[in-house]
Amino acid sequence: MTKKFVIFGNPVEHSKSPQMQNAGLKYINFDGIYEKHHLIDGNIIKNIFLENNYSGANITVPHKEFAYENADIVEGIAKEIKAVNTYILKDGKVVAYNTDAPGFLKAIESFGKVKNVLLLGAGGTAKAISLALKEKGIRVTVLNRSEGKLEFFKNHNIPSFSWENFKPDIYDLVVNSTSAGLKDDYLPAPKELLEPILKNASFAFDCVYGKITPFLALARENNCEIKDGEDMLLHQGVLAFEYFTNTKADNKVIEAMRKGLRGEKIL
Numbered sequence: 001m002t003k004k005f006v007i008f009g010n011p012v013e014h015s016k017s018p019q020m021q022n023a024g025l026k027y028i029n030f031d032g033i034y035e036k037h038h039l040i041d042g043n044i045i046k047n048i049f050l051e052n053n054y055s056g057a058n059i060t061v062p063h064k065e066f067a068y069e070n071a072d073i074v075e076g077i078a079k080e081i082k083a084v085n086t087y088i089l090k091d092g093k094v095v096a097y098n099t100d101a102p103g104f105l106k107a108i109e110s111f112g113k114v115k116n117v118l119l120l121g122a123g124g125t126a127k128a129i130s131l132a133l134k135e136k137g138i139r140v141t142v143l144n145r146s147e148g149k150l151e152f153f154k155n156h157n158i159p160s161f162s163w164e165n166f167k168p169d170i171y172d173l174v175v176n177s178t179s180a181g182l183k184d185d186y187l188p189a190p191k192e193l194l195e196p197i198l199k200n201a202s203f204a205f206d207c208v209y210g211k212i213t214p215f216l217a218l219a220r221e222n223n224c225e226i227k228d229g230e231d232m233l234l235h236q237g238v239l240a241f242e243y244f245t246n247t248k249a250d251n252k253v254i255e256a257m258r259k260g261l262r263g264e265k266i267l
């Protein structure tokens with residue numbers, strides 16, 4: 001029987017996950033289809049997942065925390081992050097994972113060895129990235145516009161600051177995990193603060209994908225090697241794909257999924 005996979009979100013119309021996942025399914029001749037599901041009430045995510053006979057799901061904004069709370073079993077780093085982006089049905093149970101965290105680590109591999117990271121932002125993505133870096137033994141400092149969301153990081157012994165009380169150090173990688181630059185032309189922190197940090201850094205990564213944000217432009221002006229969020233999106237998707245299909249995705253599958261993501265033909 002054809003297996004059904006889905007992405008839950010609100011909004012979900014813009015999501016490129018179906019074109020990426022369907023390209024992978026087609027490439028390995030898997031009898032499955034991946035669709036979008038506009039879910040308004042995240043509290044009922046598990047029931048909707050089961051009622052629709054989905055075999056696997058991705059979960060995007062704003063439902064990752066609800067999905068965590070509703071899962072029967074939570075695996076790996078997601079237990080600490082307390083937010084999940086992947087569900088699979090296993091022996092009648094809803095098993096949940098966070099693949100954003102390992103997807104990010106995979107995406108920064110191209111920078112080589114990184115030792116000290118400044119992470120801008122303190123939202124759900126920053127939680128996943130900071131714990132992934134910490135688990136890898138990479139130093140991470142969080143810098144956010146406001147104090148409100150810093151408690152999570154303090155509870156995990158991750159140095160965290162707002163713009164007001166921050167004293168910069170030297171970092172080899174600076175990551176933008178804020179939504180500044182997504183739909184606007186803002187920098188994620190004031191230019192006077194950011195520019196000297198970027199001058200001393202070697203690499204800059206933006207979670208936003210498909211464009212040179214003001215953050216990446218400033219980093220490039222200051223001679224950083226830059227990278228947008230496409231690889232992060234791709235690799236979180238590849239890891240979810242492996243859970244969905246119970247297969248290991250080799251480079252050919254990964255490249256088929258990248259083409260799918262970019263809207264290019266795969267076969």
Ligand SMILES: NC(=O)c1ccc[n+]([C@@H]2O[C@H](COP(=O)([O-])OP(=O)(O)OC[C@H]3O[C@@H](n4cnc5c(N)ncnc54)[C@H](OP(=O)(O)O)[C@@H]3O)[C@@H](O)[C@H]2O)c1
Pocket residue numbers: 061100121122123124125126144145146148149177178179180182186187188189207208209229230232233234236
């Ligand atoms: N490539 C990928 O695979 C991938 C995966 C996940 C997320 N993302 C992207 O990552 C970004 C963050 O997502 P999220 O889910 O973590 O969002 P979120 O939970 O809503 O957090 C947003 C963060 O951005 C900060 N912020 C928003 N506007 C800002 C501005 N103009 N200047 C400075 N800081 C600002 C907020 O600061 P306050 O606390 O002060 O409000 C908060 O820390 C989004 O752009 C999303 O599209 C990409």
